[in-house]
Amino acid sequence: MRTLFDKIWDAHVVQVVKDGPTQLYIDRLYCHEVTSPQAFEGIRSRGLKCFRPERIVCMPDHNTPTHDQDKPIADPVSAKQVATLEKNARDFGLKHFGMMTPDNGIIHVVGPEKGLSLPGMTIVCGDSHTSTHGALGAVAFGIGTSEVEMVMASQCILQQKPKTMRITVNGTLQQGVTAKDVALYLMAQLTTSGATGYFVEYAGDVISALTMEGRLTLCNLSIEMGARGGMIAPDQVTFDYVKGKEYAPKGADWDKAVAYWQTLRSDDDAVFDKELTFDAKDIEPRITYGTNPGMGIGITEAIPKASPSPSKGEDVKLHNTDNTCKSSGNQTSPPSEGLGEARALSYMGFKAGEKLLGKQVDYVFLGACTNGRIEDFRAFASLVKGRRKADHVVAWLVPGSWAVDRQIREEGLDRVLEASGFEIRQPGCSACLAMNDDKVPAGKLCLATSNRNFEGRQGPGSRTILCSPLTAAAAAVTGVITDPRTLL
Amino acid sequence: MKQKFDIIISTGVPLPLENVDTDQIIPARFLKATTKEEKFFGDNLFRDWRYNSDGTVVEDFVLNNPRYGGCILVAGKNFGSGSSREHAAWAIAGYGFRVVISSFFADIHKNNELNNFVLPVQVSEDFLQELFASIGADPKAEVKIDLPQQTVTNLSTGRSEHFDINGYKKHCLMNGLDDIDFLVANQDKTEEWEKKKTLP
Numbered sequence: 001m002r003t004l005f006d007k008i009w010d011a012h013v014v015q016v017v018k019d020g021p022t023q024l025y026i027d028r029l030y031c032h033e034v035t036s037p038q039a040f041e042g043i044r045s046r047g048l049k050c051f052r053p054e055r056i057v058c059m060p061d062h063n064t065p066t067h068d069q070d071k072p073i074a075d076p077v078s079a080k081q082v083a084t085l086e087k088n089a090r091d092f093g094l095k096h097f098g099m100m101t102p103d104n105g106i107i108h109v110v111g112p113e114k115g116l117s118l119p120g121m122t123i124v125c126g127d128s129h130t131s132t133h134g135a136l137g138a139v140a141f142g143i144g145t146s147e148v149e150m151v152m153a154s155q156c157i158l159q160q161k162p163k164t165m166r167i168t169v170n171g172t173l174q175q176g177v178t179a180k181d182v183a184l185y186l187m188a189q190l191t192t193s194g195a196t197g198y199f200v201e202y203a204g205d206v207i208s209a210l211t212m213e214g215r216l217t218l219c220n221l222s223i224e225m226g227a228r229g230g231m232i233a234p235d236q237v238t239f240d241y242v243k244g245k246e247y248a249p250k251g252a253d254w255d256k257a258v259a260y261w262q263t264l265r266s267d268d269d270a271v272f273d274k275e276l277t278f279d280a281k282d283i284e285p286r287i288t289y290g291t292n293p294g295m296g297i298g299i300t301e302a303i304p305k306a307s308p309s310p311s312k313g314e315d316v317k318l319h320n321t322d323n324t325c326k327s328s329g330n331q332t333s334p335p336s337e338g339l340g341e342a343r344a345l346s347y348m349g350f351k352a353g354e355k356l357l358g359k360q361v362d363y364v365f366l367g368a369c370t371n372g373r374i375e376d377f378r379a380f381a382s383l384v385k386g387r388r389k390a391d392h393v394v395a396w397l398v399p400g401s402w403a404v405d406r407q408i409r410e411e412g413l414d415r416v417l418e419a420s421g422f423e424i425r426q427p428g429c430s431a432c433l434a435m436n437d438d439k440v441p442a443g444k445l446c447l448a449t450s451n452r453n454f455e456g457r458q459g460p461g462s463r464t465i466l467c468s469p470l471t472a473a474a475a476a477v478t479g480v481i482t483d484p485r486t487l488l
Numbered sequence: 489m490k491q492k493f494d495i496i497i498s499t500g501v502p503l504p505l506e507n508v509d510t511d512q513i514i515p516a517r518f519l520k521a522t523t524k525e526e527k528f529f530g531d532n533l534f535r536d537w538r539y540n541s542d543g544t545v546v547e548d549f550v551l552n553n554p555r556y557g558g559c560i561l562v563a564g565k566n567f568g569s570g571s572s573r574e575h576a577a578w579a580i581a582g583y584g585f586r587v588v589i590s591s592f593f594a595d596i597h598k599n600n601e602l603n604n605f606v607l608p609v610q611v612s613e614d615f616l617q618e619l620f621a622s623i624g625a626d627p628k629a630e631v632k633i634d635l636p637q638q639t640v641t642n643l644s645t646g647r648s649e650h651f652d653i654n655g656y657k658k659h660c661l662m663n664g665l666d667d668i669d670f671l672v673a674n675q676d677k678t679e680e681w682e683k684k685k686t687l688p
Binding site: 014015017018019020021025034035037038041048051063078080081084126127128142143145147150154155158192196197223226339343433435442452454461 | 678
């Protein structure tokens with residue numbers, strides 16, 4: 001009567017601390033350059049080594065430029081952070097996939113594609129989108145830098161066992177509706193905190209029918225509902241994906257592993273702390289309209305009219321705490337909620353009740369650990385094929401890894417994209433969080449396949465709408481927000 | 489860092505916005521440091537809400553309002569959502585906050601605060617709104633945080649609530665200990681466990 005999550009978690013418990021957390025063994029720690037330097041600094045100052053260096057894999061991805069990677073990084077601070085990771089990996093004897101090496105890319109793209117992330121594993125990284133790896137049937141979650149240091153020092157982490165939630169999506173997805181749309185739909189239903197405190201298992205016809213890459217996209221976005229992680233029971237789709245990967249088990253070890261992985265499913269009588277069920281027929285291509293990923297609508301829908309809402313068009317200031325505090329007593333819902341909604345619309349330049357179809361788009365971003373895989377490039381290319389990029393749109397197409405880049409060229413997608421006026425950049429996190437030069441200018445509207453539309457996420461003052469690769473492609477060729485189903 | 493915790497009485501800085509994400513607490517462009525420069529992170533806490541793009545001060549943002557101060561940040565529901573960046577906790581600590589009160593915290597950020605000796609105190613929505621009202625009416629309104637008793641008290645109204653924290657973490661905060669000390673001391677248990685493990 002155990003859930004998939006319970007089975008993997010229980011198999012990794014070293015001990016349960018009295019009146020405290022669980023000491024959990026970690027099979028794989030990934031490190032990128034942004035959230036690891038202070039952890040290395042920490043173990044160094046304590047005079048410690050990495051306890052199990054063979055379980056740690058490092059690669060730079062956040063700061064990497066998406067052009068001229070063979071030249072030194074222009075920003076000296078970024079360059080130093082990338083160089084620091086390389087030095088730390090060398091000093092502590094860790095595997096390191098450096099920039100411009102064939103294995104480099106975004107950690108959450110590279111891990112699965114190399115077979116470094118496997119079913120049944122516990123996987124952590126100082127990055128909230130570590131939830132991605134749960135698609136393989138692993139317990140994978142993002143952690144802070146102190147926790148990265150814990151794992152370096154002991155290959156263990158202290159964690160409270162989260163609650164479990166199962167989200168079942170039944171039915172069949174309509175044409176033009178992707179895993180990304182399912183995730184954006186779920187976020188809007190649950191809000192950004194709806195799954196906080198839970199580990200989510202996705203199940204149902206829709207999930208079973210998803211490709212491995214679709215599953216990676218879905219699990220990637222679990223954190224945007226607040227969930228620590230998301231996971232999917234490994235099945236034939238998983239085994240077919242993992243088989244033959246560089247670091248996957250081979251020969252007799254493979255057979256043994258698959259036999260074990262087949263036991264990794266929630267028992268029929270497993271009890272979840274929470275169960276939610278949705279139907280695929282309710283899901284159309286989705287876009288966000290606000291400044292958190294839960295503020296989303298179907299692409300043909302209008303922005304909901306929230307209440308209470310300060311007067312329309314007025315620049316709402318959260319800074320004015322005086323007023324908000326004084327008015328807090330006699331409203332039915334907390335004033336901050338209305339304030340947040342109005343502030344978000346003000347930031348985005350949208351009005352409650354309006355539709356977004358037909359709005360002019362300035363930038364399009366295809367990429368990130370959410371949608372930077374080969375299937376995403378295939379989807380984008382299939383829609384733009386035979387069409388031209390709108391002149392006023394700046395399009396950034398950023399593969400999630402060099403392996404994805406090689407596959408793009410092998411399949412001739414590069415020629416399709418170039419014929420339509422698009423160029424392919426070099427791999428990295430890029431405009432998802434704009435730590436490199438790929439910054440959307442203040443006030444510009446970007447349709448992005450990434451994971452977050454927070455204020456300033458793609459650069460100070462940038463305005464982000466999250467969507468699928470198909471919806472991004474439709475915007476790129478029409479220059480306005482367009483229902484991709486009209487172009488299929 | 490590692491400042492022992494006991495009882496704190498302070499005024500609070502109110503930020504009554506919900507879903508404050510860690511990108512707002514510290515924007516990505518300030519994450520490039522390779523050492524734990526708490527002052528640098530603290531100086532850039534809520535950077536894009538505190539300063540205009542030309543570097544001038546946003547006068548009416550609460551951190552720039554001289555009426556409010558103290559080592560307690562009082563924030564709306566679902567504080568610290570989004571990115572796992574511990575830089576957000578370093579920024580909060582670096583600015584001088586020792587406690588954050590909210591009616592709900594995002595998981596990863598909550599752990600990050602605890603690991604930096606910043607105490608996240610989760611209260612009921614009703615308690616939170618009353619506290620916003622108290623501070624709104626009088627910025628000198630004080631809050632008492634009693635970690636040994638696990639209580640938070642709005643000293644303006646006298647209303648008190650119990651808050652949760654596990655016994656292990658409470659012991660760590662009160663004695664200035666961290667998880668790495670514990671895990672390194674328990675490496676023999678880890679080695680024992682590894683010997684028994686067969687897969688993967």
